[in-house]
Amino acid sequence: MVSHKTSVSPISENIEMYLVRVAQLRQQGQPVPLSSLAQQLSITPVSANEMCRKLTDKGLVEYEPYKGVTLTADGERLAQQVLRSRHLWATFFVERLGLEPTEADEIACRFEHVTPDELADRLAKFLDNSEPRSVSYGRQECLLTNLAAGKRGRVIDLTADDMVRDFLNQQGVKPGKTVTVLGVAADGSLLAEVSGQPLSLSQIVAQTIKVTPELEPSADNQKASQIIVEVA
Numbered sequence: 001m002v003s004h005k006t007s008v009s010p011i012s013e014n015i016e017m018y019l020v021r022v023a024q025l026r027q028q029g030q031p032v033p034l035s036s037l038a039q040q041l042s043i044t045p046v047s048a049n050e051m052c053r054k055l056t057d058k059g060l061v062e063y064e065p066y067k068g069v070t071l072t073a074d075g076e077r078l079a080q081q082v083l084r085s086r087h088l089w090a091t092f093f094v095e096r097l098g099l100e101p102t103e104a105d106e107i108a109c110r111f112e113h114v115t116p117d118e119l120a121d122r123l124a125k126f127l128d129n130s131e132p133r134s135v136s137y138g139r140q141e142c143l144l145t146n147l148a149a150g151k152r153g154r155v156i157d158l159t160a161d162d163m164v165r166d167f168l169n170q171q172g173v174k175p176g177k178t179v180t181v182l183g184v185a186a187d188g189s190l191l192a193e194v195s196g197q198p199l200s201l202s203q204i205v206a207q208t209i210k211v212t213p214e215l216e217p218s219a220d221n222q223k224a225s226q227i228i229v230e231v232a
Contacts (some may be wrong), residue, residue: 013113016082017041018051019060022069023079023143031068036219081120086112088123090212095127101156101212102175105141144179144201144209145188152180153211160208171199 021040024031037076038048052069055061060075071079089111093104115123147153155177157166173179183191188203201209 011078013018015051015055015058015060016078016113018055019071019075019079020082022061023076023083026070029070031064033068037069070096079187081117082112085115085120088120088127089115091127092123100176101154105156105212141210141212144190144192144206144211145203147181147211149181149183150179151213151214154178155209155212156212158208159210160205164205164208166207168209171200172197178214179209179211191197 006082012165013217018037018041021037022032025036025040034045034048038051041048052061052063056063057074059072060078062070062072066071086105086108089108090101090104093099093107094101097104099107141156142153144153155175157175158168160168160171168174176193180193181190184194184199185191188206190201190206192199192201192206
């Protein structure tokens with residue numbers, strides 16, 4: 001297996017997945033609770049605790065009992081390298097091979113751990129993707145509620161029950177579609193736009209929509225950012 005370069009070696013795929021999950025789960029720089037990490041990795045809290053202590057010894061994370069886990073500089077760099085590879089492969093599969101976003105992301109997850117930095121650089125050049133290596137992809141996957149007003153994301157999954165899923169599908173919210181957040185109310189509800197049509201979503205419903213945030217500004221983003229929306 002090819003590992004990404006880091007000051008700590010060797011780094012296994014299992015360790016990379018821990019670091020990536022921490023990067024994806026963190027909120028506003030706060031430590032990630034061990035229970036959340038264990039749930040996302042489908043392991044017991046005891047196993048998560050043991051791994052976090054090992055990663056602490058390797059200098060990849062900082063673990064505070066009863067608070068959670070944060071990435072060190074080395075851990076952050078490695079997580080971003082892995083997520084960058086996933087983003088590049090997913091983009092390649094969707095834009096060049098015509099795969100559906102959900103399928104592309106699943107395959108990209110397998111490639112992200114075996115992609116040397118040199119190959120990622122060549123893939124970025126092929127895609128005319130000139131973003132700097134320091135760009136963060138830790139939030140590449142998130143809930144719609146994590147997007148600020150004026151931001152947009154491509155839907156990759158709906159975790160709602162059948163009734164809510166049917167409602168969202170009828171409104172055009174389905175994997176592969178782009179949703180733009182126009183405004184966020186004090187209670188967490190959203191005013192969004194899908195296929196040019198406005199859509200009001202409660203916070204509970206919006207939290208069932210998993211998206212891949214758009215990394216580059218678009219005309220729609222700029223237009224939305226100028227709109228002041230008041231939601232009663």
